[in-house]
Amino acid sequence: MKILILGGGVIGVTSAWYLAEAGHEVIVIDRQHGVGLETSYANAGEISPGYASPWAAPGIPLKALKWLFARHAPLIVRPGLDLAMLRWLAALLANCTEARYLVNKARMMRLAEFSQACLAGLRDQLAFDYDGRQLGTLQLFRDQKQLDDAMRDVAALHEAGIPFEILDPRGCVVVEPGLDEAQGTIAGGLYLPRDETGDCFKFTNALADAARARGVRFLTGRSIERLVPAGGVVGRCETDAGPIFADAFVVALGSYSAKMIAPLGMRLPVYPVKGYSMTLPITDAARAPVSTLLDESYKVAITRLGDRIRVGGMAEICGYDLALPQRRRTTLERSVNTLFGGAGDTGRANFWCGLRPMTPDGTPVIGPTGIPNLFLNTGHGTLGWTMACGSGKIIADMMSGRKPQIRADDLALGRYQAG
Numbered sequence: 374m375k376i377l378i379l380g381g382g383v384i385g386v387t388s389a390w391y392l393a394e395a396g397h398e399v400i401v402i403d404r405q406h407g408v409g410l411e412t413s414y415a416n417a418g419e420i421s422p423g424y425a426s427p428w429a430a431p432g433i434p435l436k437a438l439k440w441l442f443a444r445h446a447p448l449i450v451r452p453g454l455d456l457a458m459l460r461w462l463a464a465l466l467a468n469c470t471e472a473r474y475l476v477n478k479a480r481m482m483r484l485a486e487f488s489q490a491c492l493a494g495l496r497d498q499l500a501f502d503y504d505g506r507q508l509g510t511l512q513l514f515r516d517q518k519q520l521d522d523a524m525r526d527v528a529a530l531h532e533a534g535i536p537f538e539i540l541d542p543r544g545c546v547v548v549e550p551g552l553d554e555a556q557g558t559i560a561g562g563l564y565l566p567r568d569e570t571g572d573c574f575k576f577t578n579a580l581a582d583a584a585r586a587r588g589v590r591f592l593t594g595r596s597i598e599r600l601v602p603a604g605g606v607v608g609r610c611e612t613d614a615g616p617i618f619a620d621a622f623v624v625a626l627g628s629y630s631a632k633m634i635a636p637l638g639m640r641l642p643v644y645p646v647k648g649y650s651m652t653l654p655i656t657d658a659a660r661a662p663v664s665t666l667l668d669e670s671y672k673v674a675i676t677r678l679g680d681r682i683r684v685g686g687m688a689e690i691c692g693y694d695l696a697l698p699q700r701r702r703t704t705l706e707r708s709v710n711t712l713f714g715g716a717g718d719t720g721r722a723n724f725w726c727g728l729r730p731m732t733p734d735g736t737p738v739i740g741p742t743g744i745p746n747l748f749l750n751t752g753h754g755t756l757g758w759t760m761a762c763g764s765g766k767i768i769a770d771m772m773s774g775r776k777p778q779i780r781a782d783d784l785a786l787g788r789y790q791a792g
């Protein structure tokens with residue numbers, strides 16, 4: 374089958390790899406001059422099934438209200454006259470019940486764990502370098518209240534059989550020696566030894582090279598204008614350089630997926646949630662993180678990527694705006710400087726933002742649609758890097774008429790129609 378993948382982020386590229394492996398003729402199209410250049414470019418680098426949790430959780434509406442007045446708030450909402458945003462926010466609030474949280478979290482963990490196994494398989498098979506490390510993640514709490522709140526997740530980890538350790542401040546320093554000087558400001562931590570880290574952009578490019586060697590064609594620098602229906606299916610994809618015909622189409626356009634399929638009569642609840650990152654060169658390796666540390670106060674992740682530190686996080690619900698305000702950079706600097714002071718040079722940091730393609734229930738949308746030859750692999754939100762390989766494998770299995778290796782019927786768009 375000839376398959377056109379719309380979007381060359383980490384999700385489009387993993388889909389391409391597994392579809393090519395399944396024997397299909399695959400083309401990937403992206404508007405950027407290469408792959409992985411939008412949201413997959415400089416994310417926080419965590420591959421973290423253990424922290425796979427929806428943002429929609431009990432208590433979040435109240436916290437969000439408090440954050441409205443906080444100077445370094447991790448979440449900012451700038452509601453406009455955007456119907457899609459208001460609809461999405463309402464759906465997010467509806468998912469903040471204990472019952473919905475548990476269903477959504479279990480689904481996300483299932484996919485994230487499967488994805489980690491797929492990534493390990495690719496690592497063995499292709500032996501490429503993406504600054505990957507398998508040293509766990511540490512969620513760091515600066516006060517007792519944060520530590521107490523984390524106990525709800527501990528119960529879920531326990532139930533899912535995910536190994537974890539609750540650490541006192543000294544234990545945190547043992548795991549992350551660079552925290553030594555900050556020890557007095559730490560209340561404790563939650564350590565997940567099985568989590569991993571790595572550079573999503575490097576990975577996406579390395580996998581694209583491997584896919585190219587298998588015959589996948591990458592059409593970069595081409596903007597997709599619309600999908601054109603014909604006889605009850607999608608007939609072609611119109612681009613700024615002419616039409617492309619295929620037997621089947623996969624939409625992996627991240628935050629731009631919903632707009633692309635809306636003219637086909639489909640309402641996809643994927644909305645952009647803006648985040649920021651800063652990448653700084655390491656100047657003192659002994660003070661730098663060895664893996665990922667999640668700073669619970671600022672909701673920021675600090676990750677070691679080779680000879681660099683990536684600090685990423687925060688969330689703004691403000692449409693498709695890509696501005697880079699200085700105050701957000703200051704928050705990232707504050708987080709890394711208070712925990713790993715002197716480890717890197719913030720003066721030489723690269724400041725970046727990206728739009729997380731978020732669903733209101735935290736789970737991506739993977740699978741068929743009401744149009745027989747149109748498939749979705751999008752909406753990976755906060756954890757697209759963590760879930761990429763598994764999502765690519767699942768969509769390839771579905772499109773090849775094979776049963777996915779994990780339950781996947783509840784990942785498709787149909788779950789919203791089912792209420």
Ligand SMILES: Cc1cc2nc3c(=O)[nH]c(=O)nc-3n(C[C@H](O)[C@H](O)[C@H](O)COP(=O)(O)OP(=O)(O)OC[C@H]3O[C@@H](n4cnc5c(N)ncnc54)[C@H](O)[C@@H]3O)c2cc1C
Pocket residue numbers: 379380381382383384385402403404405408409410411412413414415416417418419420421595596597598625626627628629647648649650674685686687726727728729730751752753754755756757758759760
């Ligand atoms: C600050 C931040 C930190 C994050 N940290 C983590 C983390 O630690 N771990 C984790 O697992 N995830 C993390 N994420 C989330 C992760 O980065 C995303 O979920 C993931 O990159 C989404 O990948 P994607 O391929 O769906 O989207 P994208 O990478 O955005 O790819 C979509 C592609 O579609 C293309 N495109 C869009 N419209 C068109 C068009 N009209 N024509 C042609 N091409 C088009 C774009 O050019 C783009 O390349 C983070 C995100 C942010 C913003």
